[in-house]
Amino acid sequence: MWGGRRKAPGGEKGALSSGSYTDGLMADYGNHESSDDPLHILRHSTAHLLAAAVTELYPDAKYGVGPPVQDGFYYDFAFSKPISESDLGAIESRMRRIAQEDRPFVRELVSREQALEEFRKRGQDYKLELINDKVEGDEVSLYRTGEFVDLCRGPHVRSTKDLKFFKLLRVAGAYWRGDEKKPQLTRIYGTAWPTAKELEEHLKFLEEAEKRDHKKLGKDLKLFMVDERVGPGLPIWLPAGATVRRELERFIVDEELARGYLHVRTPDVARLDLYRQSGHAQLYAEYMYPPMRFEDGEELELRPVNCPHHIVVYQSELRSYRELPMRIAEIGNNWRYERSGTLSGMNRVRAFALNDAHIFCTPDQLMDEVKGSIELALYFSKVLGIDEFSYRLSARDDVKEKWLGTEEQWQLAQAALSEALESMGQSYEIGVGEAAFYGPKIDFQVRDAHRREFTNSTVQVDFQLPERFDLEYVAEDGSRQRPVMVHRGAAGSMERLFSYLIERYVGAFPTWLHPVQVIVIPITDAEGEYARRVAARLREANLRFEVDDRSERMQRKIRDAQARKVPYMAILGAREAESTHVNVRDRSGNQTDESQEEFVQRVVQEVTERRR
Ligand SMILES: [Zn+2]
Ligand SMILES: [Zn+2]
Structure with a gap:
């Protein structure tokens, strides 16, 4: 895999979906398409209610932003003394009291100077910063509920009395504007629903999800551990977990061998120059570990991806068309320096083993190779019990400067991907403009026990690395031709797959996988x-x-x-x-x-x- 795009910055992301509400700033102010979805309005209004209650109980608390998120809302605060989950009960009671007071949500359009004055006299520095950075023009939209005022475009419910079915859930740390160099705020998460029944069902779901939580089960069943001395994001597979992994790897490798893949072993490090040639050192640097530089001038890099190593394998001999398609596979360790706030159990880590393969083929073979990759991913899903998934085809848009490669290459690649899915009777969503800059891709989106979506498998068509590395094969007529490359991950990373399976089976793995049968x-x-x-x-x-x-x-x-x-x-x-x-x-x-x-x-x- 070449690597995904970095998501918009955000602080603690645990409970957020990959949807459009991941960036609190955009959702709260500066979002010109503010949502009319009644559920979002309800949750956003409940976030205001939360901030109103907090500022009554903690008059010196400063409030940041409070957008709706999947299944609920949050609001970020700076408290003069830290609060904990045990304080949520009192805050929630105050919210209920304010709700019963039937305070209307009143919109006010004021001048920039009036808005600044309003928040200045309240000592709300974060709002001042937002007005200065985010608000264009002289008109500022505020929402008032009783004493509480927020910088907000709305829309909102009519009155606090419309807010009945909500619950505060937990607190977490989150950096102001998602920036680790900025102050750390306290994020209070809550959920809100139109009816008592929906609220109750959601709370039941959360309880169930918590029982399934892979970090909890991983500990209870002694599957894996994270140790501060080794470091966060570097989980240790304990004997029981390592047994499950060995079975998974055997299954995956045996199946791939049966389907004509060539399994290799390549080292976790390479010279930095290799990643200069692949472009990762330039385009992917923020993910990568800093290079190791030695006195003799050697520069080594922990690899963020496996592609360049597999290209070296391909180039170890002059290839003939008879050898194509050549499918080079490896469960290869990749190293990416994820920020500490995003790390979570086996789910978000700093080193992972990817079920990766690179297929080198002729343009004529592309379609069949894409199909074969999808079929393999489907087969793995069936055996492993990954039942809930969807396909997303990421295509390019018409902004020519954003994409490398020729019109013809893109058409060929996109056609291969969509025709492969269609011929297999699979429906899919299209994300126009979401392709990687080097080519289109199909992502296999899976939902975990917490209803969080993640990309498990991916098939990406790439015309760029073959150019950068000057890949060739000898065609039937003796001429030298350029192969196409397919990056393909069928079962995802062992770490994420394991976390998924732990939650999927609540630790009761199928007999073939269970550490003790x-x-x-x-x-x-x-x-x-x-x-x-x-x-x-x-x-x-x-x-x-x-x-x-x-x-x-x-x-x-x-x-x-x-x-x-x-x-x-x-x-x-x-x-x-x-x-x-x-x-x-x-x-x-x-x-x-x-x-x-x-x-x-x-x-x-x-x-x-x-x-x-
Ligand atoms: Zn790759
Ligand atoms: Zn608001």
């Missing part, structure tokens, strides 16, 4: 010998198991295995030992009596088929 539980010491024989058979069948021979009561052992969401418990009592049977209990509580061999065969079958 069977727990053998002898009821008493007398079954110790039989337990060893069952264990030997499981080992022989290449299943992952543990024998729980602690001197605990059986019920306790069962509870512990259930807490770890282990697919099968093989419970062994005197009767089982005598008949060489096992009493099998699965994690949903079903119990069966099977011969040892039946049981082993059944689990092996399930694992081999990678059943969900």
